[in-house]
Amino acid sequence: LTLIKNNHKLKHILYILSLLLIPIINFAQQDTSLQKVAAKGINELPTTGKGILYQQGKIYLVVLVLLTIFGAIIFYLFRLEKKIAKIEKEIINEANNNYKQQH
Amino acid sequence: MIKHWWKILCVLILGYVITAGFIFSFPDLPILNETIRNVFFHIPMWYAMIVCFVVSGVFSVLVLAKDKYKADIQASSFAFVGIFFGCMGMLTGMEWATVTWGEPWSNDPKQVGSALCLLSYLAYWVLRNSIKDEDKQRRVSAVYNVFALAMLFPLLFIIPAHSKSLHPGTDGNNFQALYEQASHLRKVSLPAMFGWILLATWITTLVVRTRVLQYLSINKESYLFDFDKKQP
Numbered sequence: 095l096t097l098i099k100n101n102h103k104l105k106h107i108l109y110i111l112s113l114l115l116i117p118i119i120n121f122a123q124q125d126t127s128l129q130k131v132a133a134k135g136i137n138e139l140p141t142t143g144k145g146i147l148y149q150q151g152k153i154y155l156v157v158l159v160l161l162t163i164f165g166a167i168i169f170y171l172f173r174l175e176k177k178i179a180k181i182e183k184e185i186i187n188e189a190n191n192n193y194k195q196q197h
Numbered sequence: 198m199i200k201h202w203w204k205i206l207c208v209l210i211l212g213y214v215i216t217a218g219f220i221f222s223f224p225d226l227p228i229l230n231e232t233i234r235n236v237f238f239h240i241p242m243w244y245a246m247i248v249c250f251v252v253s254g255v256f257s258v259l260v261l262a263k264d265k266y267k268a269d270i271q272a273s274s275f276a277f278v279g280i281f282f283g284c285m286g287m288l289t290g291m292e293w294a295t296v297t298w299g300e301p302w303s304n305d306p307k308q309v310g311s312a313l314c315l316l317s318y319l320a321y322w323v324l325r326n327s328i329k330d331e332d333k334q335r336r337v338s339a340v341y342n343v344f345a346l347a348m349l350f351p352l353l354f355i356i357p358a359h360s361k362s363l364h365p366g367t368d369g370n371n372f373q374a375l376y377e378q379a380s381h382l383r384k385v386s387l388p389a390m391f392g393w394i395l396l397a398t399w400i401t402t403l404v405v406r407t408r409v410l411q412y413l414s415i416n417k418e419s420y421l422f423d424f425d426k427k428q429p
Contacts, residue, residue: 157219164215168208171399175201178406185413 204399210392217385224379228297235293236386241393242286248394249279249401254346257339267409269335272342274404276321282397283315298363307364310352317345
């Protein structure tokens with residue numbers, strides 16, 4: 095173990111190898127779904143490719159729309175803030191220089 | 198980024214309010230039904246307005262006490278954003294009332310009170326813009342603003358609390374609705390209140406900054422180095 099801790103290359107290789115385990119887990123899940131098909135018949139299973147947005151009532155879609163609008167407004171506010179900060183820098187510097195020249 | 202933490206907090210809170218406000222299920226009350234979700238959007242408008250007007254009044258007192266230029270800009274900007282949120286509250290309230298109470302305007306004491314309050318602040322705006330002399334404008338509008346603030350709480354809370362109203366919490370206890378609402382509702386309605394107040398404050402800071410810049414670019418020679426301090 096100390097060998098693994100000290101050897102960075104070996105560490106990376108182990109990480110990559112651990113990624114290979116993911117398909118195996120997937121296989122296990124597919125097995126259970128196949129069992130379900132055998133039990134219920136293929137037509138009774140919920141169809142894939144339809145996520146949370148397609149659920150009954152479809153309220154999640156409205157939430158998505160609202161969040162999109164809200165996100166755009168917030169994006170605009172942050173941009174406005176940046177612009178104002180930039181102009182502030184210019185004008186306040188100018189005002190300060192004017193003041194120094196006068197006095 | 199650290200300076201902007203409260204803006205990020207505002208975005209997070211409002212994002213939560215929009216999401217949770219539509220996804221959670223709430224008690225199905227008669228007449229109200231699903232429109233109970235308006236509690237997260239219509240009512241915070243009024244809270245934002247009240248906070249804006251109170252802060253505006255405080256700055257107006259500062260204008261009178263210390264004669265600061267910037268305080269005048271802050272006071273009038275807060276009043277302006279307050280008027281905006283008040284108009285939004287009025288419009289959303291009328292939309293809600295059309296469906297639940299049957300008509301947009303039913304001369305409810307709270308409706309009339311908030312309309313009078315909004316009118317008094319619109320009068321502030323008109324008065325302010327009608328005076329051309331800057332010194333006079335600053336002082337007269339500050340004095341008026343303090344009086345308008347004095348009328349805010351009687352019109353919104355005290356008078357409606359002594360009369361029969363369609364609004365909840367008008368038989369003596371103004372915040373009864375907040376105490377007695379379902380705990381599930383309060384989990385969203387309280388954050389909503391703070392989120393919208395923060396948004397109003399954020400917009401006001403932007404308005405203040407642009408108006409300060411406007412002032413600085415017009416009066417270039419007028420020693421704005423110590424803009425924040427008392428003018429000579």
